[in-house]
Amino acid sequence: EVQLVESGGGLVQPGGSLRLSCEVSGFTFSNYEMNWVRQAPGKGPEWVSYIGRSGSNIYYAASVKGRFTISRDNAKNSLFLQMNSLRGDDTAVYYCVREAAWRPDSGSYYHYWGQGTLVTVSS
Amino acid sequence: DIQMTQSPSSLSASIGDRVTISCRASQSISNYLNWYQQKPGKPPKILIYAASTLQSGVPSRFSGSGSGTDFTLTISSLQAEDFATYYCQQSSSSPPLTFGGGTKVEIK
Numbered sequence: 266e267v268q269l270v271e272s273g274g275g276l277v278q279p280g281g282s283l284r285l286s287c288e289v290s291g292f293t294f295s296n297y298e299m300n301w302v303r304q305a306p307g308k309g310p311e312w313v314s315y316i317g318r319s320g321s322n323i324y325y326a327a328s329v330k331g332r333f334t335i336s337r338d339n340a341k342n343s344l345f346l347q348m349n350s351l352r353g354d355d356t357a358v359y360y361c362v363r364e365a366a367w368r369p370d371s372g373s374y375y376h377y378w379g380q381g382t383l384v385t386v387s388s
Numbered sequence: 389d390i391q392m393t394q395s396p397s398s399l400s401a402s403i404g405d406r407v408t409i410s411c412r413a414s415q416s417i418s419n420y421l422n423w424y425q426q427k428p429g430k431p432p433k434i435l436i437y438a439a440s441t442l443q444s445g446v447p448s449r450f451s452g453s454g455s456g457t458d459f460t461l462t463i464s465s466l467q468a469e470d471f472a473t474y475y476c477q478q479s480s481s482s483p484p485l486t487f488g489g490g491t492k493v494e495i496k
Contacts, residue, residue, distance in 0.1 A: 300483070309475060309489055310475065310487050312484035312485060315483040315484070326484065365437070367482070370438065371419075371420075371438035372420035372421075372437065375422075375424075378431035379431070381431060
């Protein structure tokens with residue numbers, strides 16, 4: 266059974282830092298591209314960051330670029346998101362998401378999601 | 389980035405109703421369009437990918453159609469468990485896989 270379990274969320278003051286972790290099981294982690302997607306209260310999902318299978322390809326949303334850093338440890342089946350200089354609009358549930366492999370006849374999609382970890386940025 | 393626009397943003401319907409939700413892309417995305425269902429307190433769940441391919445385990449009352457810029461999600465006969473928020477998402481240009489704004493389906 267595929268499982269993704271996020272941890273590391275919590276309450277942090279503006280300007281502070283948090284490190285989110287996602288431990289996965291039930292599949293060969295190194296074979297899949299991974300993402301962080303967040304969802305602010307009452308809003309739709311917002312993609313945050315992407316990392317390729319080996320960790321060499323990395324992308325960020327404009328809203329977090331320069332503040333957040335995604336990484337992975339394939340030996341430990343873990344995905345990370347280091348979040349610095351946090352702002353109020355970073356308040357959201359953060360999901361670890363496994364992306365389906367892109368195929369020319371079907372594209373890609375977010376196949377498996379964790380249950381999320383809540384990050385609250387407030388003084 | 390490709391922008392995705394859904395309509396309506398919300399709708400009220402009764403059990404047994406046929407429901408349609410629209411999604412429009414800001415440029416052609418071929419058939420690279422996904423649909424998700426999200427219930428309160430849960431992550432989104434993939435329903436349909438490649439515009440019309442039903443994910444394994446999803447009831448056949450859900451269907452998707454369209455190509456290019458205009459897409460539709462149809463629920464042929466709304467059931468109690470279908471009251472949720474639905475999102476479209478493009479995978480033509482990635483990353484990111486861009487979401488639409490969502491359509492909340494409520495009980496009439």
